[in-house]
Amino acid sequence: MSASPASSWPLVSDRSPQDILAWRPQGPVTVADYVRHVFALAAWLPEGHPWVVNLCEDRYHFAVLLGACAVSGRVSLQPSSQSAETLRQLAQSHPGALLVGETPTTVPGMAALAWPALDGLSLAAEPAMPLIPVERTVAVLFTSGSTGLPQPHAKTWGKLVANGRAEAQALGLDQRPHALVGTVPAQHSYGFESTFLLALHGGCGFWSGKPFFPQDLVEALAAVPRPRMVVTTPFHLASVMAAEVALPAVDLWLSATAPLAPELAARTEALTGAPVHEIYGSTESSQLATRRTTDGPVWRLMTGVALAQTAGDSLTWAHGGHVEGRVPLADLIRCELDGRFELLGRHADMVNLAGKRTSLAYLNHQLTAIDGVLDGAFFLPHDDEVDRVGRLSAFVVAPGRTREAIMAALRERLDAVFLPRPLVLLDSLPRNSAGKLPRSALEQLYGQHVSGKAPDATR
Template identity: 70%
Template sequence: MRALPLISDRSPDDVLAWRPDGPVSVGLYLSQVRSLADRLPDSRWIVNLCEDRYHFAVLLGACALSGRVSLQPSSQSAQTLQQLEAAYPGSIAVTDDPGVSSASRMIPLPALDALPVHTDANMPLIPEDRTVAILFTSGSTGSPQPHAKTWGKLVANGQAEARALGLIGQSRVLVGTVPVQHSYGFESTFLLALHGGCSFWSGKPFYPQDLADALSRVPAPRLVVTTPFHLASVMASELPMPPVDRWLSATAPLSAELAARVEAASGAPVHEIYGSTESSQLATRRTCHGPAWTLMPGVRLEQEGDITCAIGGHVEGKVPLSDLIEVLPDARFVLHGRHADMVNLAGKRTSLAYLNHQLCAIEGVRDGAFYLPRDDAEDRVGRLVAFAVAPGLDRQTLLAALRHRIDPIFMPRPLMLVEALPRNSTGKLTRQALEQLLEARAPAREADAG
């Protein structure tokens, strides 16, 4: 079986990461990976909870080198960790949070600077069929659903993204606002650094000021790996930002209007990534240049009826996609909404993504989302509900503006004004979070109905 390098086409003196105390070379990273691999607990399953992107990278490299598997949950709640412990007996969680007390199945990451120095200058090789990471999505039951990733596919993943974005031979410093455990952050900060010739900032800035500070700590050219939610926050803040060479967005649809505002304000192009945890990243587009996506090298789509599957390249197997897709010539396609987001009321059809776009396009609306409740007792679809963050607007004004944009059958009953939407660390709104928000507002629903 073929073996592939831990890092592609880099010398020991090249910079792999940037930390608050300065750059980290490839050579130092490899030394710390080897030392940590010798000190990991005797368990096949390592739950990688490290928030610092560099700590995460060292722990994953140590797992890959030693034959262990990095489990990467999208949530670090006690319930999620209990579910992982039950599904992977003997698993050990490793954290870099000094505020977390050590438990029987959780240990602190050793101080990397105190690890013995390894002098082996050879690049470690890892069998391409070795499973080195398992990423998770939440299924309909809320239990983590595993998606195993082999080393060969991960290497091809990072290389495919670099080629798709035109980064071959054009190194960038990656500054990510998304967690590295999440598939998008994992691919577009960690893999793009290891196998796309880039380096990365170790932190995870969230607020616009945090992002400005992080950008000021790393040299140009800079590529920001972020989400529509964070981009909207940056635009609303009007904070001056150090020069950005490119913006990359994923996890939710990005409107052409917001992309155009970001490009006008920063002078840098905005690109999007399309994919999923199940399929890995599949395609890219420059949002302002139209709706069509271009598949990454080696990836192709196969269709049977309304179902589209991704296959080839770095995709693990043949993966059904959750979107309605129109395949175009020249490895391109257009999305027409998610299967689960399609709304069919009184014979008329639309998507929640379209309704969300119309709501958020109203002047004064900072954030908003439609939600389609379901009557579980009778398995019937309920009336549409909408939530809006719109300081300075009253409900009737907002409803009047919405009536000009959407068919009356899709008007929300009720429309609720809220201070903020319960987005997670990647800017996503889960169905469960919207259900809880609706339940919390239950006493006011009658007053909110319009």
């Protein structure tokens, strides 16, 4: 590379060639092995495709493909969904994109390649660590669509390196690197930052798989050495704790994508002896702050990151450090001193009925705190969808519990104006791979179970 060190950062920083970067079922992978695979895959990728849709489910395959894009000047597109419609939209918005993944996928208007056998490619004996210009856009991440259509956000190499280092420092991993086991996909911003970036620039290593069921997590933890950190979501964490499986030792839990109930964090710490931390951020802003859930509601900003507010304005911007520009945040925030703040709710989540105000996050917390409720979500349609009385709906997974029993419990927790009409019992909720419930999924449930029905005051 001709760029000077001042304008470039290495693909993997502060690691020796023989350090372990990842663990696969076949065994550990060193930094040198990873660099060999990156160069080999970059040479294998055909010319003429500036965009590469990275659909790799295997976390190591994902890392190699992103590295290959970074060193060759291509851009890794990381959709939050792999639905046919999402991929059709990518084909239209990114002409010349190439789709790469382990499973053959056909998308009209987009070329596709199946993942090759890495060891079958031409591997260099002792490749030098590549340097990547800090201003190079190497990835485009997409919002989950929780509040609308997924939106693209470009990420430059220099900011991504700073991102990984800031998280490692905030969690103390720069002093004591952990083996990372992630239940979230690497394409999602949280999984991307807290497994991939923490490995390349935070001194950690990662497990190549993506365990979903509790027994999968048991096997993944057993495959990596201590200290171990599980990168997960409130939904996955609740499932693991409810299963009461015998887990190998966990040294740190990390959660994001939705607020984590302090009760669940306390139970997890009591059962496993490992602290539970949360990450706050967004695809738009990248990660911004951390907290230990059981210590209370206050968050602490990561190194270099700052928040700005205009007097009399409820909007907050994030800037500085690894944030790409100046980014407005979707949350109502009360800023304190010394980089501390509290979240008061999301702008889009605020509910104002009959002059009374609350948030969907608060309502969801009260719902899922009811004994026997495994999952649940409130939903308020847009103004043009609301029925004559403008009431909230709720979708609930609670095997063995009746609608009447759940409503009775809600009456003890909520003002009557916020009680759902109706409350719909389901076998499961259509959460995505990151444990989120996109608004589009809730709109579909509303159309299937509520829309066009008169409110039932007996439910």
